[in-house]
Amino acid sequence: MKIGSIIGQSTTALLANKGRSFLTVLGIIIGIASVISLYSLGQGVKENVVGNFSFLGAKTITVSSQPIAEEEDTDNEREGGDGAFGIGGGPGGGMGAFRMRPSDPTLKVSDYKDIIDIEGELMEYVTPEVNGNVTITFNEEDLQFNSSGVSSDYFLMNDKEIEYGNNFTEDNIANSENVVIFDADVAKEFSDDSSNLIDRIISIGEIEYKIVGVVKGEEAENDDRPMMRFGGRNRNIYLPYVTAMNNFEQEYINSITVNAINEESVNSLAAKIEETVLENHEFDNLDDADFMITTAQDILDARNSAISVFTNMLTGVAAISLLVGGIGIMNIMLVSVTERTQEIGLRKAVGAKTRHIMIQFLIESILLTGAGGIMGIIIGKLLTDVVTNYVTANAALSLDAVLIAVIVAVVTGIIFGLYPAYKASKLDPVEALRYE
Amino acid sequence: MKVIELEGIRKVYEARKGNQTNALQGVDLTIEEGDFVAVMGPSGSGKSTLLHIIGLLDKKYSGEYRLNDKSVINLSENKRADLRNEEIGFVFQRFNLLKRTTVINNILLPTVYRKTKDDLKRALRLIEKVGLNDKAEHRSNELSGGEVQRVAIARALIKDPTILLADEPTGNIDSKTACIIMDLIKKINEEGTTVILITHEENVAKYAKRIIRILDGKIIKDETP
Known part of the structure; x- marks a missing residue:
């Protein structure tokens, strides 16, 4: 099987409906942009806290009035x-x-x-x-x-x-x-x-x-x-x-x-x-x-737990937008399978096996989410830069964040593309060719 | 040598509400290598069903079918896909090509699933054979009806199949273009490929060496003009 040809054909199919493809991946773009920016900011804030920790000195104890x-x-x-x-x-x-x-x-x-x-x-x-x-x-x-x-x-x-x-x-x-x-x-x-x-x-x-x-x-x-x-x-x-x-x-x-x-x-x-x-x-x-005693560790713990709350909240937002984005992908892939029923019939007639059809539609949904992922990374990076101007966190786009974003995008594509791809691969060739 | 042997082929379509339609009612048919068979009959007579069975697209039927002397009744879906890819070339009446895909890539479509040596060279030779040398990079939606069918024929031949199955290949084109298409199919048959053609036009059927007439799922006439 020529994967290169399949990818080429999938790209052609997706580019045929540029507007639709873009709207479909919007959810993924937002999700990945949040993943990227929150991860970068999270890292930045963490580094800051560690920096403060050394600034305060791990050996410091403060007695203050309460x-x-x-x-x-x-x-x-x-x-x-x-x-x-x-x-x-x-x-x-x-x-x-x-x-x-x-x-x-x-x-x-x-x-x-x-x-x-x-x-x-x-x-x-x-x-x-x-x-x-x-x-x-x-x-x-x-x-x-x-x-x-x-x-x-x-x-x-x-x-x-x-x-x-x-x-x-x-x-x-x-x-x-x-x-x-x-x-x-x-x-x-x-x-x-x-x-x-x-x-x-x-x-x-x-x-x-x-x-x-x-x-x-x-x-x-x-x-x-x-x-x-x-x-x-x-x-x-x-x-x-x-x-x-x-x-x-x-x-x-x-x-x-x-x-x-x-x-x-x-x-x-x-x-x-x-x-x-x-x-x-x-x-x-x-x-x-009427007084309290604080060690540097106490401050670090308090900050970390505050950061965790913040990060968890943003992770939740990212997860929800990825879920919604994924459902959008699944929806459009199901539409695509229906629209291209005859194409699936033709492909089966010329020798495509069940798995070939499955792989093709999976590749399409991965291409969609992958493209959304790349756009999300770019937007996330811009977002991080903007936010960094307002808060004092040395947030930077790390290779980690990019890898995580790409993996998340691809996995979303696989998860939400699986059902439409399965449906396409199981089409009866005769029925598919006859489909009006 | 017998390429196709059908014995007692029956096909029943289960409609909703439990109604049944007998599309084929015990068809016996043997086709020799290098034959050119036209299958004729009115709409709903069962000729397309017969073509789908011969083309290994349909497996829900009863009876015995031997392709190149081997029974294909119990073959897995993957094996059937292999045979469709290597032994059978299809030309349909409509929806023959992938939209927005170039002529050359449409011809190469079967090789996406099983590549062989010199695919591209072969495709270029076939483009020349069907007279579309100057349109290799054109997209399928830029072609006329006759050109589409010629690309479909080239695609059907890319894997050098034993059998070419054509389902009303001239159905959507004018009579002059139809002649060009039929001349091409005749030439392919003369070069050794077995051709089975479905049509309801007498002047298309006359290109064949043998005409089989079907009515209500039964062969009613098998003649050599």
Whole structure:
């Protein structure tokens, strides 16, 4: 049997009804385009998550405040603010530029100190974070930045290299000195040459601070991380946490971040931290507590399950459109068998066997779905490119996705072409030749 | 040598509501190699049914049929397809060619299912024989009725069959073209191929060496003009 001739004849038959063939494969095109785009996007998002995982560090444990719904803030002392700048939330927050954060901090310096004192040499770095917003007046212009009160460990655990100047010293922290470190982007707003900024004095509200360091700028591509905080990772100014708490009149810490010495120690260290902070806060278990402990694995798990839901949903959409597309193929192939009954009779008369007719019609439906598959791949690729512009996922058309799409298209062609092909092959030659 | 031997062939069509039509009622017929037989009879007399049985297209009948001295009664569908491909060439009254397919590919159609050596060379020789050299690459829908039948004849001969079966090959064409077609078929018969032709036209039947007349499923006359 000459397969080449059969394919040629099948192509001729399909091209004879171009419009009909195109409409028939529309469902397949949509199905394959969804398969391609969701697979590419899925891969992109996954890579992103893995990227974030390494960015967060598999060794990272975060203790953060968890507001308790019933607990109202009764002893409010907010009149203490000076109005020039503000620190997010908590008793003692300023007025004016002051902004409420969704959750009030509950962690205290004692929690941070007790975590440092945990025995067993499981920790590499520990830093508290006291978050807020500050307004710096420069050249008669008010510039808004995020502020973080941290320890010197903050820069070490986050790979933030101090390009000019120095990290906070023990004295800076112990004496609650008015010193700041700028992120690279912040520094750029004050001077084109960041090295000039070291030892310069800036004012935040009524208090003057000395710039002691400028963090090295990160590559632009790293800014695409969806985990990035709003406001920009590179637009922070940093103060010793003690300074932040004193000057911004904040009693509480937003979060404490701990790096375990290695990944194996994460769980035991997290357990010890939990025990320590539970005791400090007088809670029996973490579910009731006013704080929560998150490891990088928790975040990864949560993201993965969110991605799975998204992927499963899209897979469902793709499956439904392939099913509908497949039914369209089956329908048109049945029409084709009826239309070409005499041709089938003629072919049988000149010696075509049952399997020859079967193969011919299967080839036709595979050609239909295959063509739909190729168009779907192209459209899926375009779709992926468009979507990639709106979400930060490095989605790329992989060979895997193309192979999957081709296999799915061919299998759809076989499944939905089987019945029409069987019907054609079983036609009685005499009846077929007589068919009007 | 006997090419076809039919003994007591009966064919009954089961119609709906249990009605039965006796299309063939015990046909006995022997055809020798190189014969040119015209089967004549009015519509519904059973001549097409007889041709379908001889052409191995129909297997639902009773009686004995030997083709080239071998019984074909119990052959599988695949074996019958092989025999149709290799031993029998068909020319039908209508729907002879694949639409939108070139003349050369229509002629080569039987070789799609069983290729032999020099298929293309043979096809080109046959195109010349039927006088369509300049139309090899034309599509079948660009041909006239007479040309279509000539392509069908070339296709029927591509596998060098023992028997050429023609079912009213001049039915849809004018008398002048019919003469060209019949001259061609006669020439093929003179070159050794056994020809069995169904017609209801006397002037077509006169090309044959033997005329069989059928009525109500029975042979009523078998004559040599």
